[in-house]
Structure formats: C-alpha cells, structure tokens
Amino acid sequence: MKLHSDTGAADRQRITAYGVEFVTVEETTFTGAVLLGRGRHATDFDERRLGDVSAATIERILERNPEVVLLGTGARHMLPSPGLLAPLTRAGIGVEVMSTSAACRTWNILNAEGRKVVALLLPIEQKEC
Secondary structure, eight states, X not given: OBOOOOOOOTTSOOEEEEEBTEEEETTEEEESOEEEETTEEEOOOOOOSGGGOXXXXXXXXXXXXXXXXXXXXXXXXXXXXXXXXXXXXXXXXXXXXXXXXXXXXXXXHHHHTTOOEEEEEOOBOGGGO
C-alpha cells in the first residue's frame, strides 16, 4: 500500500509505502524486520515472527528512550507474552501492539505530532496474506 501525507517537518521521516516483506521510509526501502526511530533505523534483526522477538531487541528499544513503542506483528494482530514487554511498561513507556500495516499508519501520525516514537515492524509475509 502506498501512503500519502503532508510534507511536515523535514526531520520527521514518514513511511511512504509498505507491503509483503517491505517498508519504505521516504525513499529508502527496508526488507525484513525494521526498528524505526527518529532519524535512526536498524535492520539487523533475525526476527520474522512475534515469537522470535528477544529480550535483547527490547533492550535496543529501551536504549532509544521512547515515550511510545509500536509493535507491528505482521499481517495479523497478535499478542506477545506479557513478560516480553514488561521492561517497557516498568520504564513507563506506552506500548501499542497491532498489525504491521496499522503500525505503519500509526507511526506516521505519532511521528508527525513530534512524539518520541519507536516502531518494531515485523515483516508481512506472503503466506500470511
């Protein structure tokens, strides 16, 4: 799906498209899992499904000091084990779990508002669609 939005601030990168196995931020396309944060994106993840997300990945999210974390779980909304997100909730960080497509749309809204948002977007796999 291709997304369109207003120009906004130059430092607030928008997700401009997403689909099976990809997310495009402005002009850069990422494949597989991606961790988005204002101006800093990481793609060195082996996670493909929610069950693959590790405590080390949650620590990487904490290092970014977000106020809100979006967890995109692929084609469908799935709930993680409560223990996985416990370090985020203990730190007072809001966590929203949703499908990756919903997380992409929510990222654009929160990022445009200037919120300190981080998104871990797991890939939408072809077999899920």
